[in-house]
Amino acid sequence: MTYLSSLNEVQHQAVTHTDGPVMVIAGPGSGKTRVLTYRIAYLIEQGVAPQQILALTFTNKAAREMKERIQAVVGSKGERVWAGTFHSIFARILRVEAPKIDFPPAFTIYDRDDSKSLVGDIIKEMRLDPKQYNPNAVLARISSAKSNLITPELYAKDHELIHYDRMNKRPQIYDIYERYYKRCKQAGAMDFDDLLLQMYRLLQENKDNVREKYQRIFRYVLVDEFQDTNYLQYAIIKLLTVYHNSPFNICIVGDDAQSIYSFRGATIENILKFEQDFPEVSVFKLEQNYRSTDHIVKAANMVISNNNKQIQKEIWTELGDGHKIKVIKAVSDVEEGRLVASTIIEYKNRLHLENRDIAILYRTNAQSRVFEEHLRKQNLAYKIFGGLSFYQRKEVKDILGYLRLTVNERDDEAFKRIINTPKRGIGKTTTGKIAEIAVEEGVSMWAVLTSGLYPAKGKLASFVQMIEKFKAKAASSDAYEVAMMVAQESGIFEQLRQDQSIEGIGRMENASALLDGIKEFVENDIADEGATTDRSLAAYLSDIALLTDLDTTDEEESDYISLMTTHTAKGLEWKAVFVVGLEENLFPSYMSMGSPDQLDEERRLFYVSITRAKMFLALSYATSRYQFGQFRYNDPSRFLEEIDEIHFESTVERKKQLFKEPRLLADRPGRKKDFEPRVNPADFKPSPSEQLAEGMQVLHLQFGSGRILSIDGARDNKVATIHFDQGDDSERRIMLRFAKLQIVEQG
DNA sequence: GGGGGCTATGGGGGG
DNA sequence: CATAGCCCCC
Numbered sequence: 001m002t003y004l005s006s007l008n009e010v011q012h013q014a015v016t017h018t019d020g021p022v023m024v025i026a027g028p029g030s031g032k033t034r035v036l037t038y039r040i041a042y043l044i045e046q047g048v049a050p051q052q053i054l055a056l057t058f059t060n061k062a063a064r065e066m067k068e069r070i071q072a073v074v075g076s077k078g079e080r081v082w083a084g085t086f087h088s089i090f091a092r093i094l095r096v097e098a099p100k101i102d103f104p105p106a107f108t109i110y111d112r113d114d115s116k117s118l119v120g121d122i123i124k125e126m127r128l129d130p131k132q133y134n135p136n137a138v139l140a141r142i143s144s145a146k147s148n149l150i151t152p153e154l155y156a157k158d159h160e161l162i163h164y165d166r167m168n169k170r171p172q173i174y175d176i177y178e179r180y181y182k183r184c185k186q187a188g189a190m191d192f193d194d195l196l197l198q199m200y201r202l203l204q205e206n207k208d209n210v211r212e213k214y215q216r217i218f219r220y221v222l223v224d225e226f227q228d229t230n231y232l233q234y235a236i237i238k239l240l241t242v243y244h245n246s247p248f249n250i251c252i253v254g255d256d257a258q259s260i261y262s263f264r265g266a267t268i269e270n271i272l273k274f275e276q277d278f279p280e281v282s283v284f285k286l287e288q289n290y291r292s293t294d295h296i297v298k299a300a301n302m303v304i305s306n307n308n309k310q311i312q313k314e315i316w317t318e319l320g321d322g323h324k325i326k327v328i329k330a331v332s333d334v335e336e337g338r339l340v341a342s343t344i345i346e347y348k349n350r351l352h353l354e355n356r357d358i359a360i361l362y363r364t365n366a367q368s369r370v371f372e373e374h375l376r377k378q379n380l381a382y383k384i385f386g387g388l389s390f391y392q393r394k395e396v397k398d399i400l401g402y403l404r405l406t407v408n409e410r411d412d413e414a415f416k417r418i419i420n421t422p423k424r425g426i427g428k429t430t431t432g433k434i435a436e437i438a439v440e441e442g443v444s445m446w447a448v449l450t451s452g453l454y455p456a457k458g459k460l461a462s463f464v465q466m467i468e469k470f471k472a473k474a475a476s477s478d479a480y481e482v483a484m485m486v487a488q489e490s491g492i493f494e495q496l497r498q499d500q501s502i503e504g505i506g507r508m509e510n511a512s513a514l515l516d517g518i519k520e521f522v523e524n525d526i527a528d529e530g531a532t533t534d535r536s537l538a539a540y541l542s543d544i545a546l547l548t549d550l551d552t553t554d555e556e557e558s559d560y561i562s563l564m565t566t567h568t569a570k571g572l573e574w575k576a577v578f579v580v581g582l583e584e585n586l587f588p589s590y591m592s593m594g595s596p597d598q599l600d601e602e603r604r605l606f607y608v609s610i611t612r613a614k615m616f617l618a619l620s621y622a623t624s625r626y627q628f629g630q631f632r633y634n635d636p637s638r639f640l641e642e643i644d645e646i647h648f649e650s651t652v653e654r655k656k657q658l659f660k661e662p663r664l665l666a667d668r669p670g671r672k673k674d675f676e677p678r679v680n681p682a683d684f685k686p687s688p689s690e691q692l693a694e695g696m697q698v699l700h701l702q703f704g705s706g707r708i709l710s711i712d713g714a715r716d717n718k719v720a721t722i723h724f725d726q727g728d729d730s731e732r733r734i735m736l737r738f739a740k741l742q743i744v745e746q747g
Numbered sequence: 748g749g750g751g752g753c754t755a756t757g758g759g760g761g762g
Numbered sequence: 763c764a765t766a767g768c769c770c771c772c
Contacts, residue, residue, distance in 0.1 A: 260760080263760060263761090264761065364760080386761085420749090425748090428748090429748055545762090567761070592759090
């Protein structure tokens with residue numbers, strides 16, 4: 001057990017304290033992954049069977065790394081540990097247990113596009129105004145309901161939710177939710193949230209004692225990034241670990257300061273509740289940072305201290321002062337790209353860094369383009385993470401659509417995608433009719449065609465025949481052979497072959513790469529020692545539905561600069577990190593400007609970003625940038641001001657320039673001293689900006705009440721001049737696009 | 748009835 | 763800047 005000697009005292013305790021509930025609060029770079037993996041290795045060495053250990057992570061990458069490191073200590077049996085994302089582990093279990101909750105074993109996983117399209121269809125069927133009922137907004141409500149364990153029945157009875165929807169002029173959401181839920185069920189499909197919700201149902205309803213079965217299997221449960229779990233995930237964890245005579249062998253690892261997923265339902269409350277739910281919990285705080293030098297660590301501490309709620313801790317390092325933080329000011333997004341690229345060249349020459357030591361982190365994917373262009377110009381190898389994953393490309397999704405319909409004929413979203421792809425003369429009128437009958441009869445579109453509810457003649461008959469042929473093939477052959485047949489006989493390969501443009505050839509390559517991937521999946525069967533591994537087509541589809549771009553490894557080139565969003569960067573580290581686009585309305589995002597809680601989350605995101613750097617940290621901003629199709633001027637991010645200038649490399653002169661431009665200080669709402677909201681956020685109900693007019697008395701979350709003096713600017717860019725009752729700068733110009741105002745009195 | 752080109756609209760982070 | 767809806771032509 002020599003590996004234990006490499007741990008510091010707290011880490012050692014966290015690893016060897018195996019029984020009963022354990023909570024590890026782990027600051028950035030504090031050896032969290034080491035603790036988790038060594039703890040699992042230690043359990044195995046203590047005689048716990050690997051297959052009795054469940055380790056839940058948020059990304060496939062984290063799970064993969066964990067498995068590799070466990071195997072490095074305990075050998076190949078480490079492979080049998082149940083390590084994976086919540087979604088992938090639950091999908092695997094549901095694949096086996098689906099009939100117990102009335103789903104087919106070959107259930108489909110609906111991705112975001114599928115969900116959105118279904119919600120859109122339902123909104124149309126209900127003849128609701130799609131402008132008012134924006135599918136994305138509706139879906140967000142449904143997702144948040146599911147994450148909080150609110151089923152359609154509960155939603156309809158929940159006065160608070162109903163009231164909220166009424167206020168937002170979307171009173172029918174409960175109805176849409178109910179229909180959406182039924183239609184997913186009808187299609188034998190689960191969306192991402194259902195993988196959690198249906199897992200909960202499975203355990204809760206406990207048919208054939210399935211709950212006890214999994215309680216018995218998972219003797220030790222570990223949860224990584226616990227601060228990012230939502231109510232539902234925690235509820236499932238409790239079903240698995242809290243029962244009569246339970247040893248409560250649950251270990252959670254997390255950091256409240258790195259909670260950045262509240263937008264998808266994560267709640268910091270879970271950490272606080274954990275101590276109430278498990279009063280006998282042993283708590284270990286990992287505060288020593290082994291990643292970054294002191295200027296970076298101190299800056300990070302300083303930034304996070306501006307947040308309201310947090311578990312007290314102070315991160316420290318023994319790695320020395322290190323380099324100061326570089327601040328890069330650019331006049332435009334294009335110049336920002338150029339300056340970052342040239343700084344990278346300078347770093348590489350002066351500091352002997354490789355490409356792989358460097359990352360550029362941005363708040364939104366849309367920012368990647370300028371950096372891409374300038375890196376290419378400078379001949380620097382780079383890789384963009386995020387954006388469209390391989391499996392989201394059209395040509396790939398088309399083939400997958402056929403495979404989905406083949407394994408699950410009720411999958412209406414797949415049906416709609418491929419019925420006329422490639423074009424076979426079955427247009428939207430026909431498809432519309434089939435869909436209409438399907439809704440009326442409460443059956444799938446496939447059933448409408450095959451049961452005679454709609455006459456399947458001619459083109460439709462050949463389509464049915466083709467799919468039947470695929471289904472027959474699937475019954476007798478492996479996934480690869482089916483996919484090959486689909487690609488050829490559906491006409492997809494033929495169509496791609498005809499397009500000899502550069503993009504067209506690329507699409508053909510993608511389609512072939514998909515088939516290669518399926519072949520690999522099938523052949524892995526032999527390599528895997530576990531006989532239980534599911535190599536079916538359904539299992540393949542389920543696997544890839546949960547993969548992200550981060551999971552597709554390419555071996556050919558490994559020395560590249562990494563470009564990704566700040567969210568994706570969580571858990572990763574580089575010698576040199578560039579956090580870019582540090583401007584108000586971008587980072588922090590304009591979407592978060594309305595509420596202190598959301599601003600705190602942006603700050604945590606910034607905290608996560610800067611703590612990715614081991615030795616060199618550079619922060620850049622542009623005073624103007626092309627955004628939403630026009631030039632916009634934004635102030636430097638408030639987060640820059642939260643770092644003491646002793647940690648900055650730039651001269652004081654430059655810094656003065658940076659912060660003393662008069663307008664920066666004048667109309668900056670979020671500065672600490674005047675940030676106490678003058679309105680109770682709970683009582684604040686923003687009014688739609690199109691209703692705002694001159695003379696109205698309005699309420700602003702930070703500035704309190706005021707009167708609109710005038711509104712000017714073009715449609716999407718309206719700016720209101722408002723006289724606020726309190727405060728020194730009583731007249732402010734507020735962009736209606738960003739600001740949330742509540743009408744108190746029509747003028 | 749189906750296909751293709753045009754205009755309008757919306758745009759955050761991810762399993 | 764991408765996608766959806768719309769209109770016009772086949």
